[in-house]
Amino acid sequence: MKVLPAVMSALDLCLGRPGPLGGALHPRLSTALLKASVLELTVLAGHLLLYPSGIRQERHRPPHHPDDSAALVARGEAQGDAAVPPRLPNPTSERPVVLLHGFIDNRSVFVLLRRALAKEGRQHLTSLNYSPLTGDIRAAAELLGRHVEEICARTGQQAVDIVGHSLGGLIARYYVQRLGGDIRVRTLVTLGTPHGGTPVVPVLNAHPIVRQMRPDSDVIAELREPAPHCRTRFVSFWSDLDPLMAPLEAACVDHPDLHAQNVRVTGIGHLALPVHPAVAAGVRQAIDTEEEIAHMTGSASVA
Numbered sequence: 560m561k562v563l564p565a566v567m568s569a570l571d572l573c574l575g576r577p578g579p580l581g582g583a584l585h586p587r588l589s590t591a592l593l594k595a596s597v598l599e600l601t602v603l604a605g606h607l608l609l610y611p612s613g614i615r616q617e618r619h620r621p622p623h624h625p626d627d628s629a630a631l632v633a634r635g636e637a638q639g640d641a642a643v644p645p646r647l648p649n650p651t652s653e654r655p656v657v658l659l660h661g662f663i664d665n666r667s668v669f670v671l672l673r674r675a676l677a678k679e680g681r682q683h684l685t686s687l688n689y690s691p692l693t694g695d696i697r698a699a700a701e702l703l704g705r706h707v708e709e710i711c712a713r714t715g716q717q718a719v720d721i722v723g724h725s726l727g728g729l730i731a732r733y734y735v736q737r738l739g740g741d742i743r744v745r746t747l748v749t750l751g752t753p754h755g756g757t758p759v760v761p762v763l764n765a766h767p768i769v770r771q772m773r774p775d776s777d778v779i780a781e782l783r784e785p786a787p788h789c790r791t792r793f794v795s796f797w798s799d800l801d802p803l804m805a806p807l808e809a810a811c812v813d814h815p816d817l818h819a820q821n822v823r824v825t826g827i828g829h830l831a832l833p834v835h836p837a838v839a840a841g842v843r844q845a846i847d848t849e850e851e852i853a854h855m856t857g858s859a860s861v862a
Contacts, residue, residue: 591800591825591826592800594826595800595826595827595828595831596828598827598828598831599827599828599829599830599831602830602831602834603830606667606668606830609667609670610664610665610667611667612667613660613665613666613667613668613670613686613688614665614688615688616687616688617666617685617686617687617688653681653682653683653716654683654716654718654719654720654745654846655683655684655685655710655711655714655716655719655720656676656681656683656684656685656719656720656721656722656846657685657686657687657703657706657707657710657719657720657721657722658672658673658684658685658686658687658721658722658723658727659686659687659689659703659721659722659723659724659727659728659730659731660686660688660689660724660725660727661723661724661725661726661727661751662691662725662726662768662769662772663691664691664724664725665688666686666687666688668724668833668834669686669722669724669833670834671833671834671839672722672833672834672838672839672842673686675836675839675840675842675843676839676842676843679843683710683714683716685706685710687702687703687706689702689703689730693768694766694767694768695767695768695771696726696729696730696733696768696771696772696778697733697737697778699730699768700730700731700733700734700737700738700740701734701738703721703730703731703734703740704734704738704740704743707719707721707734707740707743707744708743711743717743718742718743718744718745719743719744719745720744720745720746720747720748720846721735721744721746721747721748722748722749722750722842722846723747723748723749723750723752724749724750724751724752724832724833725750725751725752725753725803725829726752726753726768726772727749727752728747728748728749728750728751728752728754728795729749729752729753729754729772729778729782731744731747731749732747732749732752732754732782732793732812733778733781733782735747735789735791736782736786736789736791736817737781737782740791741788741789741790741791742790744791745791745792746791746792746793746794746845746846747791747792747793747794748794748795748796748842748845748846749793749794749795749796749810749812750796750832750833750838750842751796751797751798751801751803751804751810751829751832752795752810753772753803753804753809753810754782754795754809754810754811754812754813755774755779755808755809755810755811755813756772756773756774756775756776756779756809757772757773757774757803757804757805757809758773758774758805759802759803759804759805760803774809782814783814785816786814786816786817787816789816789817789818791817791818792818792819792820793812793817793818793819793820794819794820794822794841794845795810795811795812795819795820795821795822796810796822796824796832796838796841796842797810797811797821797822797823797824798810798823798824798825798827798828798829798831798832799823799824799825800825800826800827800828801828801829801832802828802829803829804829820845822841824837824838824841
């Protein structure tokens with residue numbers, strides 16, 4: 560869920576009109592909403608500039624190692640030798656991280672998060688674009704599954720971590736929970752994902768994938784079904800100022816069979832979740848930890 564609903568919600572908040580959060584607001588909350596709305600509009604403006612750069616599907620680039628060039632020359636595989644096929648990266652102990660965008664968006668939404676993860680030494684970072692014309696969460700989840708299998712074959716790893724924003728998190732959860740993806744996904748981090756479904760922005764109901772994000776959809780019903788053997792760890796970041804979630808806790812993972820941690824983020828809205836540095840730090844911690852996380856809750860305060 561992206562540009563149109565985000566603009567509408569941000570304008571409602573900035574102008575003081577009733578929106579998805581509804582009702583009269585306390586002055587402190589009004590100030591927080593105003594700040595969050597200004598940030599949302601700023602993020603939106605920057606993202607619109609970057610959007611064209613992420614339209615094309617990402618091409619794989621093996622991680623760079625300082626001695627790669629010398630090794631290639633020594634083996635007669637210098638760049639420009641058309642007879643030499645591209646080499647696969649050597650297997651490492653680092654799990655690849657897959658980034659999955661939200662509705663009517665593309666991989667450009669993760670520019671800052673990707674930079675933050677790379678700065679901490681993450682080399683195996685990849686993004687997947689699915690078409691804005693995609694009309695079925697199940698079909699998108701199957702596409703994700705094929706992408707994950709290709710990554711594992713290419714890197715020599717048995718599992719990946721996934722970070723999904725908004726609809727991207729729901730697609731990844733369906734893959735994990737309903738298509739056997741838990742064997743390949745160690746940790747699934749979601750940012751503002753409508754795990755419980757959300758009824759906001761009814762004007763977009765014409766799009767079939769939006770209807771699948773409604774609380775009464777067949778997809779949401781499937782995700783409520785038992786999943787006693789699911790091995791994936793879930794970390795869900797939800798914002799107390801996210802106008803696209805109704806109720807706000809719809810962005811939490813609430814399932815008795817899933818190992819889930821719900822992290823509350825304060826002071827930012829839906830669009831800012833994948834770009835804010837405090838959230839990026841939380842994402843790094845979520846995918847770096849080796850500890851088991853049973854049914855816990857957490858919080859993160861964002862100015």
